[in-house]
Amino acid sequence: MSKYPAVFRDMYWYRQNVPCMEACPVHTDSGRYVQLIAEGKYRDAFFVARSPNPLASVCGRICSAPCEDACRRGTIDQAVTIRPLKRFVTERYGAESTDPESYRSLLEKAEDEGCHRLWHLSELRSQQGKGNGRKVAVIGSGPSGMACAHDLALLGYAVTVFEALDKLGGMLRYGIPEYRLPRGVIDREFGLLSQLGVTVRTNTPLTAEYNLQSLREEGFDAIFLSVGAMKGRDLNIPGYNLDGCIKAVDYLLNINKGYRIDLGERVVVIGGGLVALDAARTVVRDFYKPMEEIERSADAVVGQPALDAARGAIRGGATEVHMVSLESFEEMPAAQTISGQDEINQAREEGIAFHPSWGPKAVLGKDRVTGIELKRCTRVFDENGRFNPLFDEETTTTIEADSVIFAIGQQVDLSFISEKDGIEITPAGTIKIDPATLATTAPGVFAGGDAAFGPRIAIEAVANGKTAAMSIHEFLSDTKPRATVHVQIEKIPASDYAMFADYDLVPRKHPPTIETERRTGIAEVEQVYGEREAREQAERCLVCHVDTIYDPELCVLCGRCSEVCPERCLKFLPLEEVELPEDHWQHAKEHYGIGDDDQPMTVLLKDDTACIRCGLCAMRCPTEAMTMERFNFIETAT
Known part of the structure; x- marks a missing residue:
């Protein structure tokens, strides 16, 4: 008989159970600032976003947002728009705002309402x-x-x-x-x-x-x-040194320093990452042409260093821009994140043609680039996940080009x-x-x-x-501050607990962008949410800081909690149908007397990945064996 794998929840589990915060490299309490936006507490939300991150305003625009990739809402439909919501509050109180007092108070005395680590502002100020x-x-x-x-x-x-x-x-x-x-x-x-x-x-x-x-x-x-x-990486193929070949980092560096580069009318960007996208979209900036007039093949699609490079090319005057990547569309580096997928969609709107599963075979031309010959890539990674592309040398195609931009990697x-x-x-x-x-x-x-x-x-x-x-x-x-973790637990009465109306039905909505025809020069493409849109999107948060807490001493096994659960994430089972790690069995023996006799035991199993924090289980429980409790973790240096 197959068993249900399970674990007992401890404080470490509760701390790790806020996926957006754990996914952020600086552990920004993203969920908390999103919740504060939903409540209309924008200044407090800014403090939470800025406390661990001195580049909050920059990240509100260009962060790759690993928090969104980890967002639990994404397992139900689509992730919360965490990055654009950060921009919503930095526009009001951040570096780009007209409220310098917020910055002064932030550095001097402001406390944020989120979980703290040692590198958050409140702790840095204490040192x-x-x-x-x-x-x-x-x-x-x-x-x-x-x-x-x-x-x-x-x-x-x-x-x-x-x-x-x-x-x-x-x-x-x-x-x-x-x-x-x-x-x-x-x-x-x-x-x-x-x-x-x-x-x-x-x-x-x-x-x-x-x-x-x-x-x-x-x-x-x-x-x-x-x-x-x-420094861009070189590629050892015929014609690589022809006039008209340029590395993406060199191209973007020159464009961003204010120099104009004549790339001609037809540009090919090699690469499947964000840099390639940036280069390609930059190339397009001066001249826009509908995509259907540019795409040449049914499988024309593309990756983010590569995405960045392709964007840059069009601003220089190109009317036809192609992105070529070894990877299939699904494997492209730029397509591995939600933010990268959004970038690809914007690039397609701007007329950039994507060609996945092709690799450069030779740059064509005598003194200057006239085109590029491509060969079909049949595999990018080997069975161990290592970069080891294989090609079908007999299957080739050619794209006419005046310039080729290479976004194939960078080095220091x-x-x-x-x-x-x-x-x-x-x-x-x-x-x-x-x-x-x-x-x-x-x-x-x-x-x-x-x-x-x-x-x-x-x-x-x-x-x-x-x-x-x-x-x-x-x-x-010559000191090593030791982190002491303080846990704040707030028990929320079932009668007071409530999520926003229809929070589970509101779809993800991207922030507004300017019309494609206006995407010329340096005009910023993505705009900021209005207040109503921001609050509506913030209300989609599943509030992972709040957990269902089960007290078996109060439970009468009536089953009402599992019956009322709309996601069917609660289930009563005989103990023998559950598989626990060895150390968790020891915990069960010490705290619940499991194994002391032959009495049958029942466990309540919860699939937390499916829980939408509706609170119906706590509201339905007749004995308050199920409660809703908010966890907050504060690190201080000792």
């Missing part, structure tokens, strides 16, 4: 001044460097940020198109650094001459390396590191680090973001920066 002005150098001003500088400045360190280019932002400024992320938002968000006392030195790259030893001689006690992956320029620095480089060309502390093999030098992990999404880079700040603080103060 304020402990840095004693010791000097820290942050190399690179992308999301990782910005987050590290922000937290170290709050802790009282004298932080200097070194940026190779003329403005702050790293890949946020020079890799992401302005139609996705207005430069004013970056300027306002990064402007907070100066308010915190951070020194900025632009146009100051590290080189073989001005290097890590130079920084040590200037008196820096610790160094964080957060240089971005601004670490030429400023010498052997005497004592920093080990991995075979992948990244800096070897301790994954827990981000310490390199050189004392006092830490690394994160692209430099340590290769290209990654912005919120992962932010998390690296915050981890590095904590590690640098421990290194320089």
Whole structure:
């Protein structure tokens, strides 16, 4: 007889049972700020969103939103629009708003209502001044460097940020198109650094001459390396060096610096990721043509470094833009997330043609590109999930093109590191680090973001920066703060518990976008929700912070809870039909007397992935054996 696998719920389980928060690399309590928006408490919602994330305004626009991919609502229909809801509150109170008082109060005294970790603002403020002005150098001003500088400045360190280019932002400024992320938002968000006392030195790259030893001689006690992956990878195919071939990162860098690149009228972008999308959509910006006039084959569809590169090409004047990816549409990197799927849909609206399961065989032309020959890709990954594409060399096709943009990967320029620095480089060309502390093999030098992990999404880079700040603080103060977790539990009377009307029926609605015909130049495509739309979308949240708590001592086995459950996620079963891990059996023996005699026992099994927090089980229970209780977890440093 097959058994139902089950576990006993403990405090660790309850903490992990808020999927959006656990999926966020900085553990933003996304569900809580969504719930506060639904209640009309927008200022409080902003504090929850901003507390762990110094780039909340940036992330409200371009975050890849792993929280949405993990959202429990997505198992029922579609995930809550968590990222656009963040933008809704940052527009009112964030860096881009006209309410500077919110920022001041946030840094000085505001408390957020969500779950806290040690790197949230309230805890950072409790450690304020402990840095004693010791000097820290942050190399690179992308999301990782910005987050590290922000937290170290709050802790009282004298932080200097070194940026190779003329403005702050790293890949946020020079890799992401302005139609996705207005430069004013970056300027306002990064402007907070100066308010915190951070020194900025632009146009100051590290080189073989001005290097890590130079920084040590200037008196820096610790160094964080957060240089971005601004070098595109090469591809060994015939014609790759023809005039008209360009790497996506180089193309986007030049476009974002204000240079216009003549790509001709027909552009092909190679790649299936977000960078490819950005490049392709940028290319399209000046001239729009309906997709049906561009698509050439029934299977023309495409991936996100690749998506980013393709977007960039059209702004330069192209009238025909194609994206070519090795992966099938389902395998494309850009299609692996909800936000990436939205980007692909917008790209298709803008007339970009996608060609999945094709790979470049040769760039055609003599002195300049005239086209590209493709070969059918029959497999991208081997049986172990490793990148190992196979091709059908006999099945080929050709696309005429004036330019080809390659978005096939990026790498970090670490030429400023010498052997005497004592920093080990991995075979992948990244800096070897301790994954827990981000310490390199050189004392006092830490690394994160692209430099340590290769290209990654912005919120992962932010998390690296915050981890590095904590590690640098421990290194320089010779202390290791221990996290004490406080659990707040609020029992909600069944008579008071209520979800919003029709919350389970309201469909996901994307934020508004400008009309396709107006998507030219740097016009921002995605717009912000209106208040009514924001609250309606926020009301879709299933409130995973609230759990059904079952007290078997009060239960009379009437079965009313399982009968009333609309999702059929509750079930009474004989104990012998349940399969528990060994340590959970031990817990059952100690707390419930299982195994002490031969008396038959019944268990109440709950499928929490199906629960919609309607509360009907608690309302129907005649003995209050089932209750609705909210859990909040607060970490403090001891």
